[in-house]
Amino acid sequence: MITVEHDIDLLLEGCLANNRRAQEELYRQFYGFAMTIALRYSRDEHDAADIMSHAFVKVFKSIRSYDSKKGSLHAWIKKIVMNEGLDHIKGRKRFSDNVDVETIAEPEVNNAALELMGSEEIMNIIKRLPPATHAVFILYAVEGYNHREISERLGISEGTSKWHLSEARKTLQQKLEHLKNRES
């Protein structure tokens, strides 16, 4: 662990000096970690590649603003990739606040059925959600944000955030029911 940290420190020094080899090495060390995050916010691999390339250019351009006292490099890179992912989703469609927040249902998601699904099946359901619903669901269910935090990040009201989460759960529940019926 100490060796890894030492290596990362050396790579950071190289990145600060705008050394391409150090930048490439840092990118390759964080590729898996960052790509996992990028895939959550994308519809396909090409979207994820776009998010990755933009995010890492930002990482190297703003490497001087990274302060190891404030948090780990992983957390800093994750934040950049996440923001890039959200920008990417926002670019797909303008987020609208024009939703009927009076009738927000909270459908239950059958976890047992979910456990039976594969990773790619779940991802296929998520990436077919409308962009705003996709973003809210990932931020809430995967990143663990609450509705106030989501509303601040996406520039929507808390009610709209709740509505999008409800829509995502509904879609997920319908897919799980469909899967259950198909198996039985």
Added chain:
Amino acid sequence: MRNKQTYENTITSKLEALPLPDMADAIWSRIEIQLDTDMPTDDSGGSTPSPVSPTGIGLIGGSALFILAAGIISFFYFSRTDGNAETNSIELRPAQVDSVTLGYGSENPPPRNTPNLIVPITPKELPKDSTITNDSSNIISTVTIPPPVDSSQQLKDASITLTPKKDTVPPGRRSRGVKGITDDDYKIVPSKKDST
């Protein structure tokens, strides 16, 4: 942040287990192209840092070098200009030839709309080492053409070219009024009535 529900943990763990696409090289190529555009580097991947770093010391050093270079260039420029002052005066002499051909003094050209401007100029074949004196009485000053400088054959050519052509008609003083009309034409003579 909040506590996650069970299904949310399940989804998170499933998404983290997603197989990664093998696009590391392709994505790096795109990143590298963008970095080469936005943050070009001299070492092209070497281990030494870029010589010009945007640190305070680098900026101060760069500024000092720039000021020093500007000072040296301006010193040489002005010292060279002073040394050429004499040669410049020689080179400017053809301007006097121009003024002679135009018929007025070289130092103080006459104001506009003065008779000197329309003084006829009699063109002459000038010997190269001679003094030019204009025939016209209206000419105020005479100008001596300096002997031609050996090194500037081009200047001699210029002085020859600037002499007026022989077939040029001097404008002369304009006569007033309409030609062929005398004062008698303006006399009013009462017409003779027919006394029939």
